[in-house]
Amino acid sequence: MRLHVGCAMWAHASWQGRLLPGPLPPRERLRAYATWCNAVEGNTTFYATPTRATVESWAAQTDPDFRFVVKLPKSITHEHRLTGADELLRSFLEAMEPLGARTHALWVQLPGSFGPSDLGVLAAFLHRLPRSYRYAVEVRHRAFFAEERSERLLERVLASRDAEWVPFDTTTFFAGPPTSDAERDAWAKKPRVPRRSRALTGHPIVRYLGRDATERTVEGWRSWVATVAGWLREGRSPTVFIHTPDNADALTLARRFHDEVRSRVPDLEPLPEPMPNEPQTLF
Known part of the structure; x- marks a missing residue:
């Protein structure tokens, strides 16, 4: 039985010297954070795919039972809207490999304009993804929260791939x-x-x-x-x-x-x- 808790980042200026030792070099900050929490949101990957060496550093700074929920790059989710981005996705997955089991889930955060009419695109995307990861989807279109039919359709798409809905x-x-x-x-x-x-x-x-x-x-x-x-x-x-x-x-x-x-x-x-x-x- 385990509960993972964490924050939106592992480095924050106000933490250094107050909660965490400071100043710490960038390659030591995650190690210090991981003594406080056992999970973290991987928000930085939304803006750019990190190098494999960077991800290897993340793995080296954390115990095997530490967990990352890593956000897919916006180039995949927002710019390509889950279509025609196979090469971008391949590069991202290759970069994440060093985390191994530390990757709790790959997080698909969708733009607010991604609505019920786009569920076929989401279903096709989820079914193209490798089975070696868990997946979690965050939606922001209000129809998924206000319309029971849209909510149930989204749940059906997620259930077909055993993906979680992130509130x-x-x-x-x-x-x-x-x-x-x-x-x-x-x-x-x-x-x-x-x-x-x-x-x-x-x-x-x-x-x-x-x-x-x-x-x-x-x-x-x-x-x-x-x-x-x-x-x-x-x-x-x-x-x-x-x-x-x-x-x-x-x-x-x-x-x-x-x-x-x-x-x-x-x-x-x-x-x-x-x-x-x-x-x-x-x-």
């Missing part, structure tokens, strides 16, 4: 007006869709966006604590990513979420002990 829960964030620059920036960028909490597979993935105020973030995730605890009791292995607009405390919040679930499921394996935020010395 991005922003309901707590949009429950009140923004109160900081970071919240105002996120207000204009984040999707507004209803909360969805139905798992399709044994490996559900949740993205949760809270507020910069810790108490509001924690209050907003209460239903997720109950849902995730229930999934664990059912034998599922969920992954939860905690976001806030500024992400300054996302590391501690991810661990707190894990602790709250573990209080309900005592057999849950604990997270590793965090690396001290100051380098150890001999004297």
Whole structure:
């Protein structure tokens, strides 16, 4: 039984010297992060496919049980809209190979314009993908949340490939007006869709966006604590990513979420002990 938790990134300026040792060279930051959390969103791959050497460095900095949920490049999902991108996909998969089993799922985040009429394209794309990976799909078109028929059609497409539907829960964030620059920036960028909490597979993935105020973030995730605890009791292995607009405390919040679930499921394996935020010395 295992719950993976993590953040949207493994390096954040405000973490260095406060939560993580700092300053750390780029090739040591993931290693330090992995003592706090046991998973991470691979958002950087959305913007460009990394070199194989870079991915080898990610593998070298993490234990075999650490997990990445790696986003497909936008050149595949947004520019080509899943068609005519076989060579781009091949290059991406070759670059990801060094992660091995650390790749929890390949994450297909689709643009808000990708709607029910595009489901045939999604189905064809998923069925061309290699069977050696799990897949998770995030949609943002409102029809998938507002129309039962569209929701069921999408679930059918995902079930045919044993792919998960990734909810991005922003309901707590949009429950009140923004109160900081970071919240105002996120207000204009984040999707507004209803909360969805139905798992399709044994490996559900949740993205949760809270507020910069810790108490509001924690209050907003209460239903997720109950849902995730229930999934664990059912034998599922969920992954939860905690976001806030500024992400300054996302590391501690991810661990707190894990602790709250573990209080309900005592057999849950604990997270590793965090690396001290100051380098150890001999004297």
